[in-house]
Structure formats: structure tokens, C-alpha cells
Amino acid sequence: MAISDIKAYAHLTPADVEALGKELDALRREIEESRGEKDAAYIRKVIKLQRGLEYAGRATLFASLFPPAWVAGTAMLSLSKIIENMEIGHNVIHGQWDWMNDPEIHSSTWEWDNAATAESWKHSHNVVHHTWTNIVGKDRDVGYGVLRITRDYKWKPKNLGQPVIYALLALMFEYGIAFHDIDVSAVKKGRKTKETATRQLKAMGRKIRKQVTKDYLLWPALTGPAFLGTVSANFTANVVRNVWSNAVIFCGHFPDGAEKFTLAEYESETPAEWYLRQMLGSANFNGGKLLTFMAGNLNHQIEHHIFPDLPSNRYAEIAVRVREICDRYEIPYTTGHFLVQYAQTIRTMLKLSLPDSMLTATSDDAPETASEKKWELRERALAA
Amino acid sequence: MPRTETARRLTGLLRDGAARFSHPLLPDDYLHLLNPLWSARELRGRIVEVRKETDTAATLVIKPGWGWNGDYTAGQYVGIGHQVGGRWHWRSYSLTSTPVRDDGLIAITVKAMPEGFLSGHLVNGLAPGTIVRLAAPQGNFVLPDPPPARVLFLTAGSGITPVMSMLRTLDARCAADGSGLPDIVLVHSAPTERDVLFRQELHRLADRHAGLHLHEQLTDAMGMLNLAELQTVCPDWTERQTWACGPPAMLDAAEALWKARGITEALHLERFSVDLTGAGGEGGTVTFARSGKTAVVDGATTLLLAGEAAGVVMPFGCRMGICQSCVLPLKAGATRDLRSGIEHVAGERVQTCISAAAGDCVLDV
Numbered sequence: 151m152a153i154s155d156i157k158a159y160a161h162l163t164p165a166d167v168e169a170l171g172k173e174l175d176a177l178r179r180e181i182e183e184s185r186g187e188k189d190a191a192y193i194r195k196v197i198k199l200q201r202g203l204e205y206a207g208r209a210t211l212f213a214s215l216f217p218p219a220w221v222a223g224t225a226m227l228s229l230s231k232i233i234e235n236m237e238i239g240h241n242v243i244h245g246q247w248d249w250m251n252d253p254e255i256h257s258s259t260w261e262w263d264n265a266a267t268a269e270s271w272k273h274s275h276n277v278v279h280h281t282w283t284n285i286v287g288k289d290r291d292v293g294y295g296v297l298r299i300t301r302d303y304k305w306k307p308k309n310l311g312q313p314v315i316y317a318l319l320a321l322m323f324e325y326g327i328a329f330h331d332i333d334v335s336a337v338k339k340g341r342k343t344k345e346t347a348t349r350q351l352k353a354m355g356r357k358i359r360k361q362v363t364k365d366y367l368l369w370p371a372l373t374g375p376a377f378l379g380t381v382s383a384n385f386t387a388n389v390v391r392n393v394w395s396n397a398v399i400f401c402g403h404f405p406d407g408a409e410k411f412t413l414a415e416y417e418s419e420t421p422a423e424w425y426l427r428q429m430l431g432s433a434n435f436n437g438g439k440l441l442t443f444m445a446g447n448l449n450h451q452i453e454h455h456i457f458p459d460l461p462s463n464r465y466a467e468i469a470v471r472v473r474e475i476c477d478r479y480e481i482p483y484t485t486g487h488f489l490v491q492y493a494q495t496i497r498t499m500l501k502l503s504l505p506d507s508m509l510t511a512t513s514d515d516a517p518e519t520a521s522e523k524k525w526e527l528r529e530r531a532l533a534a
Numbered sequence: 535m536p537r538t539e540t541a542r543r544l545t546g547l548l549r550d551g552a553a554r555f556s557h558p559l560l561p562d563d564y565l566h567l568l569n570p571l572w573s574a575r576e577l578r579g580r581i582v583e584v585r586k587e588t589d590t591a592a593t594l595v596i597k598p599g600w601g602w603n604g605d606y607t608a609g610q611y612v613g614i615g616h617q618v619g620g621r622w623h624w625r626s627y628s629l630t631s632t633p634v635r636d637d638g639l640i641a642i643t644v645k646a647m648p649e650g651f652l653s654g655h656l657v658n659g660l661a662p663g664t665i666v667r668l669a670a671p672q673g674n675f676v677l678p679d680p681p682p683a684r685v686l687f688l689t690a691g692s693g694i695t696p697v698m699s700m701l702r703t704l705d706a707r708c709a710a711d712g713s714g715l716p717d718i719v720l721v722h723s724a725p726t727e728r729d730v731l732f733r734q735e736l737h738r739l740a741d742r743h744a745g746l747h748l749h750e751q752l753t754d755a756m757g758m759l760n761l762a763e764l765q766t767v768c769p770d771w772t773e774r775q776t777w778a779c780g781p782p783a784m785l786d787a788a789e790a791l792w793k794a795r796g797i798t799e800a801l802h803l804e805r806f807s808v809d810l811t812g813a814g815g816e817g818g819t820v821t822f823a824r825s826g827k828t829a830v831v832d833g834a835t836t837l838l839l840a841g842e843a844a845g846v847v848m849p850f851g852c853r854m855g856i857c858q859s860c861v862l863p864l865k866a867g868a869t870r871d872l873r874s875g876i877e878h879v880a881g882e883r884v885q886t887c888i889s890a891a892a893g894d895c896v897l898d899v
Contacts, residue, residue, distance in 0.1 A: 179874060182874060182876075185620060186619045186620045187617075187619055187620045188620070189620055190617065190620030190621075191620075197567075198567050201563070201564050201567060202567075205564065243858075244858065245857075245858035245861070245885075248858065248861070248883065249620075249621065250617075250620055250621055250622060251621050251622040251623075251624075251881070251882050251883070252617075252622050253576060253883075254563070254575065254576055256883065257858040257861060258858070258861045258883055261558035261559070262558065263558065272851070272857065272858065272859055273851070273859070276851060276852070276856070276857035276858060276859065277851040277852050277857045277859060280852070280856055280857060281851075281852045281854070281856070281857065357558070360554070360557045360558070361557065361558075363554065363557075364554060364555060364557050368554055368555055369555065372555070421854075458856050458857075459855075459856060459858065
């Protein structure tokens with residue numbers, strides 16, 4: 151079973167955890183107070199770069215009958231869509247730039263180039279995932295309802311198909327996310343009314359129709375004879391964005407060391423323990439400036455989960471401080487090379503498609519999930 | 535700018551069509567990156583001239599961008615947003631330009647207040663070329679059309695600004711149709727001649743129009759105008775329609791005087807925005823604008839809880855300040871972020887789950 155007693159797992163006393171919470175609160179205030187013109191200039195520059203790239207890409211595709219132009223246009227459009235969803239959309243919708251009081255760059259007004267509406271994303275991601283991070287049975291991002299990504303979930307025969315399901319999810323990630331929030335299972339269980347689900351489905355349908363019309367009809371038609379070239383370029387760009395954002399997001403909570411928690415842990419949780427759960431439940435990956443930027447700064451997943459609404463351009467400096475705090479409190483700080491982290495999530499996904507009888511570790515001492523009993527088990531193993 | 539209905543409709547069609555290509559954004563979101571004025575989504579304006587009026591006041595001449603329909607009435611005010619330290623700050627100022635002069639420019643005149651954060655920036659910190667945000671003109675401090683035959687303007691300090699727009703408009707109309715000004719008495723108070731905004735222009739207007747009588751109360755030398763003796767500078771004030779604009783004390787006195795004479799309907803007041811820093815202790819009355827419900831709360835109750843207790847359907851999410859589901863526009867007053875102690879004022883959007891009232895406030899929900 152996943153972690154039920156976070157203090158026991160981290161070997162911290164209640165006083166330690168409260169002190170940790172105070173340090174993080176102070177760090178938050180420090181960053182809040184130092185937000186200013188430089189940060190505002192950063193997000194404006196990123197938006198300008200992204201919109202410029204998008205239109206440069208779309209313009210280049212007028213010549214998409216000429217293969218190098220197709221490649222260049224597709225590359226620019228792919229980059230632009232990645233930046234738009236990750237460094238801009240995800241972060242703006244989190245309210246990271248609300249402090250600027252700019253209605254054009256604000257969580258309450260932002261809409262992004264993604265099948266999911268900003269409104270439904272705010273619910274499934276900002277509320278459900280960020281509040282109940284990695285709580286088995288509560289955080290629906292633990293496997294997105296279609297993958298067994300921790301052995302805290304019982305194996306079912308359908309999990310055998312997991313590799314195929316995962317490949318499809320990665321390719322169509324934006325649609326997966328959009329449907330994810332409708333939460334059909336909640337309607338079945340009576341936790342959500344049919345009317346609400348229908349309203350959400352309609353809003354999603356309207357948005358998808360507009361998105362599809364834009365990328366697969368209007369822009370291709372505008373490029374005239376290059377119609378098919380533009381269709382294939384836009385399709386490729388959408389798929390590239392889907393696969394990349396999926397990889398980055400899967401690296402956030404599914405590599406080894408990103409722990410899972412029980413509802414019991416959440417119910418007795420203090421704000422400081424909430425911080426601790428975010429730290430233990432998230433995983434970073436190393437990255438230079440370019441990789442960091444293309445990941446929307448989500449390679450700083452730990453920092454993002456502690457402070458989801460601080461500006462993303464500050465996560466790198468926050469990371470230095472958080473790492474130092476983790477070292478001092480002897481809390482694990484999970485990070486690694488991007489490819490290693492991603493390989494671990496793929497391995498877990500493949501491995502857990504099999505029934506538990508074919509696996510050796512239990513949910514108390516497995517690479518992808520452990521509990522406070524892990525230490526006991528280790529000691530016993532050592533003694534033996 | 536489209537002038538006719540057909541042109542307006544065509545522009546609308548074009549915009550809708552273009553928006554299908556830019557979905558989910560608007561064409562404006564791209565175009566304003568090429569030219570900041572090419573956006574009707576957020577009204578923007580470019581400062582084309584900064585004219586020094588007195589030692590502490592300046593007139594900002596602004597070219598509004600797309601989406602500004604050009605309609606305003608002399609005496610109205612406009613919201614102006616300026617980015618300082620990465621944040622947009624908003625204040626309202628009376629327009630001093632006249633809507634009659636059709637050059638597409640507007641002007642506001644700002645006096646730097648000793649304690650004023652934004653006014654100082656606007657007077658001293660804005661170079662021509664700076665882009666500001668604008669909010670549509672509003673306000674009821676306007677003259678009827680046609681204006682009454684006898685008018686008294688009672689102003690002090692920067693309270694002259696809406697009246698200046700009225701005088702310029704009346705003057706421009708006279709020039710256009712060859713008529714004369716109505717019988718106007720302007721009683722204006724300022725410490726010294728140097729502090730009188732638009733002094734030369736006011737004297738020029740008084741010279742040109744027999745109907746305009748000017749009384750300058752230079753308070754350093756002459757002392758404050760005693761309203762009880764208003765008849766000494768304007769004997770027939772009770773028979774005039776009066777427009778008064780100035781500091782709260784002057785307006786309060788005027789209100790009391792007109793009330794005592796039983797002629798309150800002849801007095802039109804323009805108060806500058808409430809003194810936010812003077813809001814006193816924490817807590818206050820929260821008004822939920824759309825439902826009209828109110829709640830009296832202390833400084834520790836969150837706006838979200840106050841709204842829910844009052845039966846308002848409040849948007850909410852995590853209820854711990856991280857998800858932004860509960861963010862609402864603050865229409866008036868001030869709130870305080872209970873975490874950081876930071877105060878938010880009208881025009882900002884606040885997270886209701888971690889904010890409390892800092893004096894009376896109005897939420898747009």
C-alpha cells in the first residue's frame with residue numbers, strides 16, 4: 151500500500167515538517183515580492199516568440215509542395231504548439247502571471263490551442279491533480295484512468311493491452327486530456343450529474359470542431375494547391391506536440407521515486423505535510439536552458455508542485471533552494487536524465503500490464519510505489 | 535474606424551472570419567504584437583504628447599487604438615492603465631479633451647499627488663510613445679444638451695479638469711455654429727496663480743466670450759473660499775445649475791449648503807474615487823454585484839466564505855489558494871490577500887478563497 155504516514159516515511163518529526171513548511175512559505179514570499187518588470191518582459195517575449203513562430207510556420211507551409219519548406223514549416227509549427235501549450239498555456243492557466251493584473255495574460259481569461267477547454271483543464275488539473283497529487287483513488291492523473299502505473303491499483307485483464315493504449319494516448323494526448331475531465335465513471339457512480347457531463351461534452355465538442363476546422367480545413371484551404379501538404383504538416387505538428395507533452399508529463403510523477411499516497415494520509419494532512427507530499431510525489435529531470443524551455447519548465451516538477459502559481463521562469467532558481475532544503479532535511483529529491491526518467495515510466499507501464507503474481511515487489515517496496523513499511527521490510531531483509 | 539453601420543457590419547464579419555483562423559485566440563492577439571494599437575480586445579492608447587501644465591501637473595494626449603468608438607461626453611472620465619514593475623495599475627481621470635474636435639485624440643490631465651503612486655508615474659514617467667491601457671469613458675457629471683441658460687462651475691485644484699472639457703466643448707460648438715456661450719460663472723480655487731491649471735486658456739476663453747465670468751480664488755493669498763459667502767462672487771448662485779468638482783471637504787460643504795436651501799437638484803457633484811488607504815480597519819461590507827446580495831464581514835473571513843454564507847453561487851476549487859478557480863474581478867473597494875497581506879484594489883482580479891475585505895468592496899459575481 152502507498153504511503154499512509156508521510157512523516158514516518160520521511161523520518162521527520164512533526165516539528166521538522168512544520169519547520170520545513172515555514173522555510174518553503176518564506177521562499178514563496180521572497181519570490182512573490184521580487185516579481186517585477188523582468189518577469190513580465192519574459193512572458194511577453196515568450197508569447198511574441200511563439201506567435202511569431204506559429205505564423206512563420208503557417209506562412210512557410212504555403213510552399214509545402216516543396217519538401218524542405220514542408221519540413222521547415224512543420225518544425226516551426228510543432229515548436230510553436232509545444233511552447234503554446236507548455237510554457238505559456240499550462241503556466242498562465244495556473245495563475246502564474248495573474249500578479250501582472252493583465253486580462254490578456256490571466257488564468258481567468260486564457261484559452262489554449264488544445265482540445266481541452268481551459269475551464270475543464272482548471273478543474274481536472276489545477277484542482278484535482280494539484281490538490282490530491284498522487285493520492286491513489288483521488289488524483290485521476292495516476293494512470294489517467296486507463297493505465298495501471300502503480301501496483302496500488304489491482305490488476306485487471308484489460309491491463310494487458312496497456313502498451314497499445316499508452317501508444318494511442320501519447321499520440322492523441324490532447325484528446326485524452328479533454329475526455330479525462332468529463333470523467334464518465336463519476337457519472338456512472340452518481341458523483342456527477344448527466345447534465346453537467348453533457349454540458350462539458352458540448353463545450354469540448356465545440357472547441358474541438360473549431361480546432362479541427364482551423365488546422366485541417368481553413369489554413370490548408372488558404373494555402374490552395376498545397377492543401378494536402380498543409381494538412382499533413384498540421385497533423386504532424388499536433389502529434390509532435392502530443393507525444394512530447396505526454397513524455398514530459400509522464401516524467402513528472404511516474405518515474406521511480408515519485409511516491410504514491412493513501413487517502414488516509416491526505417485526511418490528516420497539515421499544510422506543511424502537503425508540501426512534503428508534493429516533494430515526495432514529484433520527479434524532476436535535468437535539462438539545459440533549451441530542454442527546460444521546451445518542457446515548459448516542468449522538468450522542475452517538484453518546484454512546480456510546491457508553488458504551482460509562481461512564474462515558471464523562476465523555477466530554476468527556486469530549484470537550487472529547494473534542493474538545498476531537501477539535502478538538509480534528508481528528503482529524497484528525485485531527478486535524473488530525461489531519457490532515464492522516461493525509460494523508467496515506460497518500464498513501469500509495461501511491467502504493470504502484467505498481473506501481480508508475475509511481479510516480485512509489493513506496493514510497499516516497489517520502484518514506482520512504496521510505503522513507510524518499506525524500512526521495516528528492509529531491516530527484516532538485512533537481518534535475514 | 536468604421537463610421538457607418540455597413541462598415542461596422544463588414545468589419546465584424548471580417549473579424550469573425552479571421553478569428554476562425556486564430557482560434558482560440560483573436561486576430562487582435564497577434565496584431566497587437568505588430569502594432570500595439572491594433573487590438574480591440576483590450577483598449578490601448580499611445581501617448582503622443584506630454585504637456586506640462588503646472589509644476590506638478592501634466593496633460594497626456596493619447597491616440598486610442600482599435601475598439602475605441604470615440605463616443606464620450608465632456609465631463610466624463612476614462613480609466614487608464616499603466617504598467618509599473620510588471621503590474622498593470624489602473625486609475626480614472628477626467629477627460630480634458632473635447633469630443634467635438636474630430637482629430638481622434640483624447641487627453642487627460644493628471645496632477646501628481648504627494649502620496650499618489652500612479653499619478654507621479656503618469657506625470658513624470660511617461661515618454662511619448664508609451665503604450666497605456668484604456669477603459670471606456672463613463673460618468674454622469676455632464677452638461678445636458680442644450681446646456682442650461684445659467685451655469686455655475688465650482689471647482690478646486692484638479693477638479694477643474696472635467697469642467698475644462700465642458701468649456702472646450704461649448705467653445706468649439708460656438709465656433710462651429712456662431713452662437714454664444716450660456717451665462718457661465720466659474721469659481722475656481724488654487725493656492726497660487728502658478729497652480730491654476732489651464733490658466734492662460736481660461737483667461738483667453740473669458741476674453742472671447744462675454745458669457746463666461748471667471749473668479750479665481752488664490753487661497754495662499756485670499757484664504758479658502760467660504761461657501762457661506764458664495765453670493766459675494768456669484769450673487770445669483772441659487773438660480774443656477776451648478777457643477778462642482780474638487781476635494782471631499784469642499785463637496786461636502788456644497789452638498790450641505792444646497793440642501794439647506796432646498797435646491798439639491800440644482801447641484802451636480804463629481805467625487806474623485808474613494809480614499810482607499812483611508813478605508814480604516816479591516817473587514818467591511820462585501821457587495822456581490824450581479825445578485826445584489828451583501829455580507830458584513832470581519833477582516834479574517836474570506837470573500838468566498840462570505841459569499842457562500844450570503845447564498846451567492848461562488849466559483850471555487852481547491853479553497854487553498856492554488857488553483858485559481860475562484861478568481862473574481864474586484865469592481866470597487868479593496869481586499870487583502872490573507873497570505874501575503876498584499877492589498878488588491880478595484881480593477882484587479884482576486885482569489886476569493888484567500889482574500890478578505892479591506893473596507894467595503896464590490897465583487898463582480
